[in-house]
Amino acid sequence: MFADIVNFIVETISSLGYIGIFILMFLESTVVPVPSEVVMIPAGYLAHKGEMNIYIVILLGVLGSLGGALFNYFFALKFGKRFLLKYGKYFFVSPETIEKTEVFFKNHGHISTFSGRLIPGLRHYISLPAGLAKMNLFVFCLYTSLGATIWVVILTLLGYYLGDNEALVKEYLRYLIIGLLISLAILGFWYYRKVKKSKL
Numbered sequence: 001m002f003a004d005i006v007n008f009i010v011e012t013i014s015s016l017g018y019i020g021i022f023i024l025m026f027l028e029s030t031v032v033p034v035p036s037e038v039v040m041i042p043a044g045y046l047a048h049k050g051e052m053n054i055y056i057v058i059l060l061g062v063l064g065s066l067g068g069a070l071f072n073y074f075f076a077l078k079f080g081k082r083f084l085l086k087y088g089k090y091f092f093v094s095p096e097t098i099e100k101t102e103v104f105f106k107n108h109g110h111i112s113t114f115s116g117r118l119i120p121g122l123r124h125y126i127s128l129p130a131g132l133a134k135m136n137l138f139v140f141c142l143y144t145s146l147g148a149t150i151w152v153v154i155l156t157l158l159g160y161y162l163g164d165n166e167a168l169v170k171e172y173l174r175y176l177i178i179g180l181l182i183s184l185a186i187l188g189f190w191y192y193r194k195v196k197k198s199k200l
Contacts, residue, residue: 029068044159076131105133117147
C-alpha cells in the first residue's frame with residue numbers, strides 16, 4: 001500500500017513537474033498524510049538528472065509548505081477555538097488548556113513554530129495552535145519558512161546526491177533527523193535559560 005503511494009507521488013512529480021511539488025508539499029503541511037520525504041527526495045533526484053532546476057525545486061517545496069501551514073493557521077484561527085470550546089471536553093481539552101496554549105504561543109510562538117517544522121510527526125500540526133493563539137502572521141510566516149527551508153533543503157540534497165540509493169538515503173536521513181533533534185534540544189535549552197534569565 002505504502003509503495004503504491006510512493007509510486008503515485010513520484011509519477012505525479014514527473015507528470016505535473018514543479019506545480020506537482022507545490023501541491024504535494026501544500027498537502028503535506030496540512031493533515032493529509034503525504035510524507036515530504038517521498039516528495040522532495042525524488043524531486044532532488046530529478047534535479048540531479050537535469051530534469052529539474054534544484055533552486056526552483058527548493059523554492060516551490062518551501063512555498064508549498066508555507067501554503068499548507070497557512071491553510072491550517074487560518075482554519076484554526078476561524079474555527080479552532082469555537083470547536084474546542086464546544087467539543088474539547090470529548091478530547092480531554094479544557095478551556096484552561098486552550099487559554100494556556102494561547103498565552104504560550106503569544107510568548108513563545110516563534111521558537112515553537114520554527115522547531116515544530118523540523119520535528120517529524122509534529123510539523124503537520126504546529127500551525128494549528130499558532131492559529132488558535134492568533135500568533136502574529138508575519139512572525140508565523142517567517143519562522144515557518146525558516147524551518148521549512150532547512151527541512152526541504154536537507155531532503156532535496158539527499159535526493160540530489162543519493163536519490164538512486166534507497167538504503168543510503170534511509171541511513172543518512174535517520175542520522176540527519178537525530179542530529180536535528182539534538183540541535184533542537186540544545187536550542188530549546190538555550191532558549192529556556194534565556195527566558196528564565198530575563199525574568200530575574
